[in-house]
Amino acid sequence: MTLLSVEDLHVHFVTRGLDNRIRTARALNGVSFTVEQGEIVGLVGETGAGKSLTALAAMGLLRPPAMIPTGAIRFDGQNILALPPRELNAIRGVRMTMIVQSPLTSLDPLARVGDQLVRMQQQHSRISRAEAVKRALAVLDEVRVADPERRMRAWPHELSGGMAQRVLIAMALVNRPRLVIADEPTTGLDVTVQAQVLDTLRDLVRANGMSAIIITHDLGVVAHHCDRMAVMFAGTIVEQGRVSDVFREQRHPYTRALISATPKRIAAQGFGQVGGTPPDLYNLPGGCLYRDRCGRATELCTSAPPLIGIGPGHGVLCHHAAEIPAP
Amino acid sequence: MLILRFTLRRLLVAAPTVLGVLFITFMLVRIGHQDPVAMLAGPMADRAMLEMIRTQLGLDQPLFTQFAGYLWRLAQGDLGRSWQSNQPVLHEIIAHFPTTLELTLLSVGLGAIIGVPVGLRAAFRPNGWFDQISRVVSLLGFSVPTYWMGLMAIFIFFFLLRLAPAPMGRLSLEVIAPPTITGSLVIDSIAAGNWEALRSALAQLMLPVSCFTLIAAAPVVKQTRAVAIEILGSDYIRYARACGFSPRTVRRIVLRNAVAPVLTFIGTQLTSLLAAASLIEFIFAWGGLGHWGLNAILLGDFAAVQGYVLTLALFSVFVFLVIDLLVLLLEPRGQRR
Numbered sequence: 001m002t003l004l005s006v007e008d009l010h011v012h013f014v015t016r017g018l019d020n021r022i023r024t025a026r027a028l029n030g031v032s033f034t035v036e037q038g039e040i041v042g043l044v045g046e047t048g049a050g051k052s053l054t055a056l057a058a059m060g061l062l063r064p065p066a067m068i069p070t071g072a073i074r075f076d077g078q079n080i081l082a083l084p085p086r087e088l089n090a091i092r093g094v095r096m097t098m099i100v101q102s103p104l105t106s107l108d109p110l111a112r113v114g115d116q117l118v119r120m121q122q123q124h125s126r127i128s129r130a131e132a133v134k135r136a137l138a139v140l141d142e143v144r145v146a147d148p149e150r151r152m153r154a155w156p157h158e159l160s161g162g163m164a165q166r167v168l169i170a171m172a173l174v175n176r177p178r179l180v181i182a183d184e185p186t187t188g189l190d191v192t193v194q195a196q197v198l199d200t201l202r203d204l205v206r207a208n209g210m211s212a213i214i215i216t217h218d219l220g221v222v223a224h225h226c227d228r229m230a231v232m233f234a235g236t237i238v239e240q241g242r243v244s245d246v247f248r249e250q251r252h253p254y255t256r257a258l259i260s261a262t263p264k265r266i267a268a269q270g271f272g273q274v275g276g277t278p279p280d281l282y283n284l285p286g287g288c289l290y291r292d293r294c295g296r297a298t299e300l301c302t303s304a305p306p307l308i309g310i311g312p313g314h315g316v317l318c319h320h321a322a323e324i325p326a327p
Numbered sequence: 328m329l330i331l332r333f334t335l336r337r338l339l340v341a342a343p344t345v346l347g348v349l350f351i352t353f354m355l356v357r358i359g360h361q362d363p364v365a366m367l368a369g370p371m372a373d374r375a376m377l378e379m380i381r382t383q384l385g386l387d388q389p390l391f392t393q394f395a396g397y398l399w400r401l402a403q404g405d406l407g408r409s410w411q412s413n414q415p416v417l418h419e420i421i422a423h424f425p426t427t428l429e430l431t432l433l434s435v436g437l438g439a440i441i442g443v444p445v446g447l448r449a450a451f452r453p454n455g456w457f458d459q460i461s462r463v464v465s466l467l468g469f470s471v472p473t474y475w476m477g478l479m480a481i482f483i484f485f486f487l488l489r490l491a492p493a494p495m496g497r498l499s500l501e502v503i504a505p506p507t508i509t510g511s512l513v514i515d516s517i518a519a520g521n522w523e524a525l526r527s528a529l530a531q532l533m534l535p536v537s538c539f540t541l542i543a544a545a546p547v548v549k550q551t552r553a554v555a556i557e558i559l560g561s562d563y564i565r566y567a568r569a570c571g572f573s574p575r576t577v578r579r580i581v582l583r584n585a586v587a588p589v590l591t592f593i594g595t596q597l598t599s600l601l602a603a604a605s606l607i608e609f610i611f612a613w614g615g616l617g618h619w620g621l622n623a624i625l626l627g628d629f630a631a632v633q634g635y636v637l638t639l640a641l642f643s644v645f646v647f648l649v650i651d652l653l654v655l656l657l658e659p660r661g662q663r664r
Binding site: 061088091098105108109110111119120123124155157 | 563580657
């Protein structure tokens, strides 16, 4: 069953420049994907590709100057884009939760960890404080926080980065959501802690039949923790499919460039790099957005690329997808 | 225990500051162009008499010897004598301080009570109509010179509209003052059950407090708005919204986090406005510490000027200590040290 579906989502930032002219940055340009019940989907791509923006839109958190000219987001049968704030607040934090990038600055500095976990529950249900404390302790234990009782009394500034990240995961899980969106949940953590935190998250999502979206730069994270993946570039999804299919086929030139730039491949084949810079969102060219950076670009690429099906659930946004041989 | 240690440490740190203030004030009044001896002796004095007075006052000694003597007497609680009134400076300060404190505390208190909610409301809807209006009004409070505002208030509310009593001190001339207990006429009147004096004292306070409140509220509005806008843009408020917290809860988190910075700012306001009170007092013939201090400066009354500045410095040390203690209790981050 489809839990979240995003269809042809466009997000524009409309601002007035110093010369008083209205400027439009086209940050998302037709993003479509779904998250099925019990599935973990990875969103990868370079900075500015629109990964976080997609997540914020799904949570209904976009505010002016961001606007959504076209697109549809359905979560659990509800149209997120048409819901009034009150009803959105009945979804956010309960049925759909988010793990943000900067754990140390995201917790309320003047509330103890325990109080924040209790507040998260009491905002969304008529649970007694004693009951909420019990659930909070249980969930801290689940995310493998040592000595939960002591941590409940800690202030956010007393936590290490890894500990704060675990607390944020506890916050995201304490109301037993259907979907968890983890926006680069491990930036700023060292590698061993990263792996532990992600393992914990994946195990808990699996054990409770939840779904998750993991946003990351790290293809290793996608390979180890996700079922399906979507590769984003300049506000579009250029390739998506099952993780094993995408890694095997790598049909989009950008996907291929990304994979060839991972450390393991560099050791084996020398340094591959994704050349060029992202296109100017204020002044997007027509046709394929990756054209200027693509080694395979032809005359054909000046027209908008079609979505070509490679296999079941595996699609690539490229004129030449069918001609590119698997590596 | 923590509080005691904190207090002691703060006082220890404050000591050199106060000493520096004493030194600078002492030297500044002496290198000024005024010669108090000539003023004291009057136009008929001859050279020998001038020298005699100079020796009597110890002004013939080297500056540093004078300063050492001043410190020595100060340590014994002797702030010297005002040449103008021939009273001990300490007595004059004790007599005048409550008057100024009453005016300043009332104005800063009212300024905070008005300024904080206005600043918050403006921050929650930046550039909305409320924000625009509050910005214009607080700009007035910032930019209109104190004396002009005082004079205009007198002109409009006393002279034209006859709403306020004559700006001639703290009590109408027809009213008998209550016996002095605290030095605040409002409190003393209530204590003595003298309702006529209370009414008169409040009526006299009306105009100076209104002017002073506007001056005090303007920066509080601006600062509160800035603090709240910064908090509203913070990661933890964005996260609170992502958690689906109700707007009320979000506002409560903003409020709680704004308390310490706003409180600290109001503390700095209190100390600087105590000094700024002198102009308002002058215009309304208030006769408080500011009025007295301003006169002392104009007349070159060394001991009185030093006493005035010392009082301001000690008051600042005290206010900052109290504010820091409050913040320490409100903020978990400070307590760890």
